[in-house]
Amino acid sequence: MEIILPDEVYQVISKFIKADFKIYLVGGVVRDILLKRAHKDWDLTTSATPEQILELFPDGFYNNQFGTVGIKLSDVSSQTSTAQILEITTMRKEGVYEDSRHPTEVSWTKDIEEDLARRDFTINAMAMELSESGKPTLVDPFKGQGDLKMKLIRAVGEADKRFQEDALRMMRAVRFSSQLNFDIEEKTFVSIKENAKLIQNISWERIRDELFKILESDNFYEGIITLKEIGLLEYLLPEVTRCFGIVQEGPKHDRIYDIGEHLLLSLKFCPSKDPLVRLACLVHDIGKLDTFRKDAQGNVTFYGHETVGARLVKETGKRLRLSSKQIEKLHALVRWHMFTVSEHQTDSAIRRFIKNVGYENIDDMMAVRVGDRLGGGTMTETSWRTEEFKKRIEEVMTKPFSISDLKINGSEVMEILQIKPGPRIGEILNELFQEVLEKPEKNNKEYLTGQVIKLST
Numbered sequence: 001m002e003i004i005l006p007d008e009v010y011q012v013i014s015k016f017i018k019a020d021f022k023i024y025l026v027g028g029v030v031r032d033i034l035l036k037r038a039h040k041d042w043d044l045t046t047s048a049t050p051e052q053i054l055e056l057f058p059d060g061f062y063n064n065q066f067g068t069v070g071i072k073l074s075d076v077s078s079q080t081s082t083a084q085i086l087e088i089t090t091m092r093k094e095g096v097y098e099d100s101r102h103p104t105e106v107s108w109t110k111d112i113e114e115d116l117a118r119r120d121f122t123i124n125a126m127a128m129e130l131s132e133s134g135k136p137t138l139v140d141p142f143k144g145q146g147d148l149k150m151k152l153i154r155a156v157g158e159a160d161k162r163f164q165e166d167a168l169r170m171m172r173a174v175r176f177s178s179q180l181n182f183d184i185e186e187k188t189f190v191s192i193k194e195n196a197k198l199i200q201n202i203s204w205e206r207i208r209d210e211l212f213k214i215l216e217s218d219n220f221y222e223g224i225i226t227l228k229e230i231g232l233l234e235y236l237l238p239e240v241t242r243c244f245g246i247v248q249e250g251p252k253h254d255r256i257y258d259i260g261e262h263l264l265l266s267l268k269f270c271p272s273k274d275p276l277v278r279l280a281c282l283v284h285d286i287g288k289l290d291t292f293r294k295d296a297q298g299n300v301t302f303y304g305h306e307t308v309g310a311r312l313v314k315e316t317g318k319r320l321r322l323s324s325k326q327i328e329k330l331h332a333l334v335r336w337h338m339f340t341v342s343e344h345q346t347d348s349a350i351r352r353f354i355k356n357v358g359y360e361n362i363d364d365m366m367a368v369r370v371g372d373r374l375g376g377g378t379m380t381e382t383s384w385r386t387e388e389f390k391k392r393i394e395e396v397m398t399k400p401f402s403i404s405d406l407k408i409n410g411s412e413v414m415e416i417l418q419i420k421p422g423p424r425i426g427e428i429l430n431e432l433f434q435e436v437l438e439k440p441e442k443n444n445k446e447y448l449t450g451q452v453i454k455l456s457t
Helices: 007-018 028-035 050-056 112-117 144-150 159-165 168-180 186-201 204-215 220-229 259-268 275-283 286-291 305-319 324-335 347-357 359-375 384-396 410-417 423-438 445-456
Strands: 023-026 044-046 068-072 085-090 092-094 106-108 127-129 137-139
Touching: 007 023, 007 044, 007 085, 023 028, 023 112, 028 127, 028 144, 050 068, 050 085, 092 112, 112 127, 112 137, 159 168, 159 186, 168 186, 168 204, 168 220, 204 220, 204 275, 220 259, 220 275, 259 275, 259 286, 259 359, 275 305, 275 324, 275 359, 286 305, 305 324, 324 347, 324 359, 347 359, 347 384, 347 423, 359 384, 410 423, 410 445, 423 445
Parallel strands: 044 085
Antiparallel strands: 023 044, 023 127, 068 085, 092 106, 127 137
8 A cells, every 4th residue: 555645744754764763644544544535634653752853843843741743844845835734743651541531641652552552443543654665554453444344433442441531532433433434333332321421521612523523424313313322412412312202292283203303303304514503403492391381182382492492502502612603593593493484474574584593594594494394294395385485585685674774874863863872873773674674665865864853853
């Protein structure tokens, strides 16, 4: 096997080889090369200590306890202006982990098998020793190549020990399973179930990153199903797992389904590739548990669940350390997912929908509707009313639908009325907007100026 390395990376490797240091490609890049998958990161490990690496590359930087030195590739070759960082880590072995995250002690080793023994899964515990010839030698002490062929995610050594060292590895097992369409080996699967509660020791930032990688994988639905089966979902998204066993039933309902199952199926049928929109599909009905009611005829209702659910997803977003913009979008997709589509809707009703959801979120809102619809058992992903609704949205977008579209602004209102800035300015603009929302033809400077004077009296 011959590996074609970028020139800049090859120059770095050559320096190590000429200095008589061992250097290896390691981890995910080896796995991807063997699977003939695209890869962009060149993870390298070496027998050189961090200090020896810095002697070879004085412009490198090193400020961590794990032996990783960063080298700017643009400093290696004048052929590139890209300031990409190549990370090279000294081979190491680790002491006891006491917090399900960090080893108490790290020491260097010149034995590649010792370095590979501390890694998470066999398919990530392979290395390729590099030489001047460009032909690598595969190092595979834990039979990762065999697991690649069998499409298995298997922990290196004792699974319990690996997950107790770093509990996030349990989510990584599910993530690799989703990305590669592999099964989790039985003993590894059982170990995750037995150690699932350790995920509580992991920061929400790290959990969020792994969750989103699962949600953006090709097998995102299967990934979430696995998280549930393996016992992790109840710690990650308890607002979802509590919905299982809540059934909408009664004489008025054609279909009887479990709300938790509906959420999973809504995720399954979500047409968007955006992990945040997929998350919205997964949580869009979490307000149903708190709004569960049964009427005199035995019909279960969830009136107002979208409002309650929207409040709950704000807490979900904060817990997952989402950005304010992401939380705002998640909130909008849940709060307004029960929007009505009718051929009788007025332009002003459609403008209110656009204003509530945000024009930039319209397509994502429609994706949530598709997931909700198919996840509820409807056989078609859309209806003629929905398609007409989409057309109407495009039509009314040529007309004003926000205060900033008014032909008069706050400064002009203050000048007309000779008043200083204050809440009254916003109140006047909002009253004007509500009038224009109903009758867009009134959005002209002359008319609005007259209305400002009337509103001031």
